[in-house]
Amino acid sequence: MLMKHILPNLIRLTRELGREERGLTITGEGNTSATLGDGTFWIKASGLGLVNITARGFCRVQTDKVLALLNDPRVTDANAGAAMCRALVNPQAPRPSIETILHALCLTDPTIRFVAHTHPLGLLRVLCSRAGAKPFRRHFYPFAVVTCGRHIAAVGFHNPGLALALAVQKELTRYRRVHGCSPRLLLMANHGIVALGRTAEEALNITLMAEKWAQLLEGTQRWGGPSFLPEHAFAHLNA
Ligand SMILES: [Zn+2]
Secondary structure: OOHHHHHHHHHHHHHHHHOHHHOOOOOOOOEEEEEOOOOEEEEEEOOOOOOOOOHHHEEEEEHHHHHHHHHOOOOOOOOHHHHHHOOEOOOOOOOEOOOHHHHHHHOOOOOOOEEEEEOOHHHHHHHOOOOOOHHHHOOOOHHHHHHHOOOOEEEOOOOOOHHHHHHHHHHHHHHHHHHOOOOOEEEEOOOEEEEEEOOHHHHHHHHHHHHHHHHHHHHHHHHOOOOOOOHHHHHHHOO
């Protein structure tokens, strides 16, 4: 993708995620990012809603400077927001989202170019329950396997910012070691999800499919629980 197309694609993705009828985010929830492939990435500015976002709602940050915050003993949860501003390419730009470190971690895989973080209603009904991410460890719907991947990544509850970023770093490292690639879907207990896309469209599709998966999961509870896919279904799907 040409560099000049990255921000317009990111704006389109962000607006799609913000559409009210989809129930993926309300008010200032959620954020998106896209790598420019030159050591910098676009990230949504802090506190803005998604649905009416424009180019002014994004700021460009330096990936290595964002990631350095994870290993800097002077950075705490209290000052991480201000420290993040030091990673801005244009210091006059608005303050980047508190989740910028999480996005940087996802974008360290060069195949991942668009990252979408949302708080979808159906998924949160499960992720805020005692079950957490556990019900998503087994598949019952083949189209969820195709779009969201055979294996999901998951973290427990951590306060947004530094603590959550450290947990995500650990989980991404584990996942990449075990599966040899990045997850497409990361579930965060009591919080929301992250979709890791090779394209903007893929990040949107992963988010929409994960939400459908959660709604199906809830529906199956009325009919005796999910009927899990047999092993040969995964071989058929190449998953
Ligand atoms: Zn969030």
